[in-house]
Amino acid sequence: MQPPLPVFKRLPAEIYDCILLQLKIVHSEPYIQSCPTCYLRDLYNIALTSRVWDKAVRARLYERIHIVGHDSAVQMKKFKMKSGVRLKLLRRTLRERRVLAQYVRELKVPNMQTEVGAFNSETIDLVASVVMACPNLEKLVGFTPIYNHEFNRLTHALSTRKSLKEHTWIIGDNEAISQRSFVQLPPGLMDNEQVDNFLHYHASWSSLTTLFLHRHSQGVLEHDIFIETFYLLPSLQNLCISNFEEDDFNDATLQYLPPLQSLRLQDLPGITDHGLSRFVSGPSAQGIKRLSLINLEIQSLAVISKLLAYLGALSRFTLVQASSPEVPLGELIFQPIVASPSLEFMHWEVLASNGSTNDNLANSIRANGFPNLRTIRAPSDHHGVLQAICKPRAQVVLPSDKYSAVHKNIRASDPDKYSRTLYAARQAAQERIEEARKTVQFKVVVDDGGVVQQIYDFNGFIGTIGSKINYSLKPDVPLSDDAVVDFKDVMDGTKEATVKDGCTGLWNASHPAGKKWWWHTERYRYREVELKRFF
16 A cells, blocks of 8 residues: 655645745735745745645746845855846846746836936846746836837837737837927827837737826827727727827827726826717727726816716726816706716815815715715815715724824924825814714613613714715825825835835744845835726
8 A cells, every 4th residue: 555645745736826825915915024035035945845836836936026126245246247137147047948938927127216217228128138038928017118219129029028918108208209399280290110110019919908108208199199009909908098298199089999997097188078078978988997087177077977877887986186076057956966876986086175076976975876885085075075974983094194294294384285195184084083072972861760870972973874885095005195096106116226124034034044044135125006006
C-alpha cells in the first residue's frame, strides 16, 4: 500500500487561488503597513517551498507586476547601473523565459515625476522595451507620458498589444499645431500625418474596453478625430473625456458616442443642456449604467430629470458643479421632479448654497422617486436636507479627522465658507447631529393604574426612521479628502518620488530570520486606483 500524498498535493487549484487571494488582501488593504515589494517577496518565498506551490504562485507572481519607488542602492552597485535596475532585470527575465512573459497582464512601473506626464525619453524607451516583452499585456498602470502628436516608442509599443483593455491619453500641446492656430481657426489644425498616426495607434485595440482622453495644457484633438477613434474601438464600454475646448469636443461630438456602460464627462465647456438632452434621447445612451458629469454647469433641473428618466439601466450617478440647476421659471412642478427607478448610488455635489436643488432632490426622494437608492453622498449638503431623509447616524466623522490640523485651521479661519472637502462636510454633518441631541424629540411615560412611574426622554436625531438610504461621506479613494476620484490620484508621482514614512518591511520585523530577511529600500505604500472608480 502506497503512503497517501501530502495534503498540499491533494488540494484542488481553487484552494491555492483562495489562499493567494487572501495573501494579496493582507498586503493591499488601505490601512495595512505593507507594500508591493513585501507582497512579491512573500509570493516568491511561497514558490520556493515546493513544486506544487511554485506552479500555483507562478501565474500570480507575473500576472500583476507592480514595481514601485526607488531602486535599491545595493542593486545599482551590484549591477553597475544608475537607474532602472528592476525594470532591466525584469526585461531580461521576460525575454529569456517567454513562458513567464505570457502571464503578464498588468504592469506598474515607477512613477518618479512630480509633474504630470513629464518623463524623460530614456525612461519612456525602457518602459517600451518591457511592454514589448509582454505579448498579452492588458494595462499599463501609473505611467502615462504626455502625447504631443510626435512619435515615441512607448505609444508604438502599446499600439501593438492586441490584448490591451485600458488606455489613457494625455494630449499635450504641439509646436506646429500652436503655430497653425495663429493663422487659422479649427478644424484643420492637425495635419494629415498627425491624424493618421493617432488613428493608427487604435487599429489593433479590438479588445479595448476603457479609454481616457484628457487634455493637458494647450493640447488639441479635433472633433472628427474623436468620432473616428470611437469607430475603431468595437469593444469600448467605459469612456472618460476631460478638459477639451469647445472646438474639439462639443454637443455635436457627444451625439456620436458609441453604446457605453460607463461615461464620465468633465470640464467640457462645449457641452450644453441642449446637447445632453439630445444625447440621452438617442439609442447609444440607453445602456449606460454609470454616469458622471463633472463641472459641466448644467443650468436646468429639467435636463437632469430627463436624463434620469431616459437612462433605464442607470445604477450610479455623479453630479459635481458650482452652480445650482433650477426648475425653469413658470414651469408647472409635479413631485417627484427627478426620479429613477434603477439608481442605487448618487453623488450629488452642488457647491452653491443659495439654490433650491438640494430641496428639490430631497422632496423627490420623499415622493418615492428613487425606490432603489441605497447610498447618497452629498459633501455640499449645506443645510442637511439630504441628511434628514437618510438613515439616522450616531457618528459621521472618522477617527482620523481629529488629527487633521490643516483642515481645522482653514475651517476655524472662515467657518461660513462652503467647501468641497470631505473633512468640512463630515464636521458639518456631525455638528447637526450634536445640535439635534440637545433637544428632546419625544417622551415615553410609564404609568401604573394612572400613576406615573417613570418618564423617559429621547433626544433628537437627524434622519428618517425606516429609510433605506445610507448617508455616506467617504471618498472614492481611501484616505483622500476629495470625494470624487480625479486624474491626479492616478497620475501624480509626488508621493512615490518623495516618499515619507514609507515601507521598509518593518511591519514584519518579528520574523526570526532578522533584518537581513525583512528589510528593503524604503518605498511608497502604493495602492492601485482602478480606473473603474472614475465612473
